[in-house]
Amino acid sequence: MRKKFATITNSAVPLVFIGLLLVLWEYLVRVMAIQEWLLPGPLRILETLWGNLPLLLKHAQSTLLECLAGFVIAILISFILSFFMEEIPLLKRAFYPLLVASQTVPIISVAPLFIIWFGYGMLPKVIVVVLVCFFPIALSLLGGLAAVDRDYLELFRSMKASRLATFRMVKLPLALPSFFSGLKISASYSVMGAVIGEWLGAKQGLGTYMTLAQRSFQVDRVFAAILVVTLCSTALFTLVSLLERLIIPWNRKTEWRELE
Amino acid sequence: MPEIVVKGVQITLAGLLTLREINLVAADRSVTGILGPSGCGKSTLFNIISGLMKPDKGSVFIGGGDVMGKTGLVSYMHQKDLLLPSLNVLDNVSIPLVLRGMPRKAARTEAARHLQTFGLQGFESYYPWQLSGGMKQRAAMLRTYLFSSDTWLLDEPFASLDAITKRKMHTWLTGVLEQFRPTVLFITHDVDEALYLCDKVYVLSECPTVVKLEMSIPFSRPRQNRTILDQAYGAVRDAVMDALSI
Ligand SMILES: Nc1ncnc2c1ncn2[C@@H]1O[C@H](COP(=O)(O)OP(=O)(O)O)[C@@H](O)[C@H]1O
Ligand SMILES: [Mg+2]
Numbered sequence: 130m131r132k133k134f135a136t137i138t139n140s141a142v143p144l145v146f147i148g149l150l151l152v153l154w155e156y157l158v159r160v161m162a163i164q165e166w167l168l169p170g171p172l173r174i175l176e177t178l179w180g181n182l183p184l185l186l187k188h189a190q191s192t193l194l195e196c197l198a199g200f201v202i203a204i205l206i207s208f209i210l211s212f213f214m215e216e217i218p219l220l221k222r223a224f225y226p227l228l229v230a231s232q233t234v235p236i237i238s239v240a241p242l243f244i245i246w247f248g249y250g251m252l253p254k255v256i257v258v259v260l261v262c263f264f265p266i267a268l269s270l271l272g273g274l275a276a277v278d279r280d281y282l283e284l285f286r287s288m289k290a291s292r293l294a295t296f297r298m299v300k301l302p303l304a305l306p307s308f309f310s311g312l313k314i315s316a317s318y319s320v321m322g323a324v325i326g327e328w329l330g331a332k333q334g335l336g337t338y339m340t341l342a343q344r345s346f347q348v349d350r351v352f353a354a355i356l357v358v359t360l361c362s363t364a365l366f367t368l369v370s371l372l373e374r375l376i377i378p379w380n381r382k383t384e385w386r387e388l389e
Numbered sequence: 390m391p392e393i394v395v396k397g398v399q400i401t402l403a404g405l406l407t408l409r410e411i412n413l414v415a416a417d418r419s420v421t422g423i424l425g426p427s428g429c430g431k432s433t434l435f436n437i438i439s440g441l442m443k444p445d446k447g448s449v450f451i452g453g454g455d456v457m458g459k460t461g462l463v464s465y466m467h468q469k470d471l472l473l474p475s476l477n478v479l480d481n482v483s484i485p486l487v488l489r490g491m492p493r494k495a496a497r498t499e500a501a502r503h504l505q506t507f508g509l510q511g512f513e514s515y516y517p518w519q520l521s522g523g524m525k526q527r528a529a530m531l532r533t534y535l536f537s538s539d540t541w542l543l544d545e546p547f548a549s550l551d552a553i554t555k556r557k558m559h560t561w562l563t564g565v566l567e568q569f570r571p572t573v574l575f576i577t578h579d580v581d582e583a584l585y586l587c588d589k590v591y592v593l594s595e596c597p598t599v600v601k602l603e604m605s606i607p608f609s610r611p612r613q614n615r616t617i618l619d620q621a622y623g624a625v626r627d628a629v630m631d632a633l634s635i
Contacts, residue, residue: 284471287439288536289461290488298484302475379475379516 169349178353185338185357192334193361195251195323199258200365203315206259207267215274215300216292225271232264236325244330254326254334261322262315269311273304306380309373316365320358335361391452391540391572392417393463398437398447400430407433408444409597415589420566420573422583424633425593431576432468435542438574439465451540464537468545470525472517478528479504479513485536500535506565507531523554527561534569541573548578559585580629584608585617592632602632 151171157163158170165173178185214221236257243253277300285295327336335354342350373380393415400408407430415421425431436442438449440460449456456462464485472481479497486496504510507527517525526546533541547555559582566573566586577583583590584606592602608619 278471280467280469281471281473283436283441284465284467285488287441287460287463287465288485288488294488299473302473305475377475379518 166346166348169352174349174352174356177349178356181350181353185335185353188333188335188338188354189357189361191251192320192323192327192336192358195254195326195334196258196319196361196365198251199255199322200262200315200319202255203259203262203266204312206263207270210267211270211274212296214271216296221271228264228267231260236260236322240326240329243326249330249332254323254331257326258319258322261318261325265311265314265318266308267311269314270304270308273307274300276307277303302377305377309369309377312373313366313369316369317362319365320362324358392450393421393438393540393572393574394450395434395438396448396450398434398444398449400433400437400442400444400446402430402433406597408437409599411447411593411598411600413591413600413603415572415574417572418570419588420575420586422587422590423574423576423593424578424580424583424590424629425598426595426633427578429593429596429598431593432544435465435544435574435576439463439542441465462537463540463542464533465542466529466533466544466546468548470517470529472525472528472532474517477514477516478509478520481517482507482509482528482531482535484532500531503531503534506568507534508561521554522550523558526550526558530562530565534565534571537571538569539571541571543573544576545578546575547582555579555582562586580626580633580635583629584622584626590629592629602629604628 155170155172158168169177210224214224239260240253240257243256247253247256281299281303282295285299290298323334324336324339327334328340331337335358339351339354342348342354393413395411395413398408398411399406411434413421413423423431423434433442437444438451438456440456440458440462443458451462472478473484476484479500482503483491483493483496483500486499487493491499501513504513507530509524509528509531512520512524517528520528526549530546533543547558550558563586575583575587587606589603589605591600592604593599594601604625606625607621608617
């Protein structure tokens, strides 16, 4: 009973807070008579969102497609790379610094190159998404694999298990909780990656919509697009969380924390 | 047949002479206890017997054959239960069968036949985090049994249990040992546990470790009684305590 009450208040607190912020925003915009092309109020933004919904959905569709494609590719690459890096220590020593160094290159500076190389189609955006998503996923997977209790490995060695069996039965499952935490971070970044890609030149997508709206000072449309981006990110995050519950139902750390 | 003989085993770990010279014999189908101070190298000795580590000197024979560096010949139960959190009880205990190449379904059926003996019936679909400490140890024991039914190395299997659970496990284990008659090497810190379960105990010294005392336990098995009332009990216990300098 108390637990249920706590869950309700837990989700109510941020909602009420956000509601209050929105009311304040609307109030200030009206009282100070701020020009619409500078900062529209939340009601105006909702109105624009509603009016442009079909168009926004069409753009969101191509953005989401780029996201999902990039996301899946990033996961595949992470799995393959992590497997070889975990099983061949020399490879890990060689690749790990490279992996970290790759993250210091600002995406925004290399993305235009992809457009030069691959044109205005989907491919350069997918590449940007892969670059954004890959690092958190690979790092969390590698971290999870490295953190596997050595005693499990010794036990399997004493049972004469092959390396592949040990990887499949011990290392991989035990690394999955860590992998999913990286996956959740990536899920929320992926939409941003696609939007950045589109921003620099594209035929469609939320990024394109935003740049067009921005150039004509339709700030309400920019905000409406931002709202859609946020919703997409949240949806992807939720999807990954659901997958996590489905794939590793035995990982009860979250439930334990709730009980305490 | 699976008699375990350790001959003149010596090993240096991280520059420290850990085992100086260990000689011991675990007779076929008997339970042999190993007592010794913390860090004297008991687990290391098990790692050597199970083939996970190679000693600098000496050799290990099981059933007459030299088994140095050969894994997979004995069943090694670690101090921790080492059940995989990702698998339920039945799948956890079937691991040795699956590793041996048995199809998963057949392995489950085979493992399920033993759940009763190991007090796990009705819990086959539970995950390790849903089990009590005693149950986890029994599940680990069943996995140990399914890997090898005749030669077991048990490394402080009950050290993490409370006194009452531990006592229940002793009674239960005596029954299981009577039923399967494996050759067992049993590491423990608990003198009474050793005297209750073992046919013979070895007491090891501090590092660099040698065998300080070898003592047969003269009380007959099975021990139905809760308390051993044998005349010799006090004297045997004192001798072991002396060797441990407690
Ligand atoms: N792989 C290893 N490398 C170096 N030192 C080790 C290794 N394993 C154990 N040791 C050391 O060897 C000693 C004996 O360890 P262990 O066999 O676990 O003792 P026990 O099981 O008797 O408590 C300890 O001091 C431990 O720190
Ligand atoms: Mg130990």
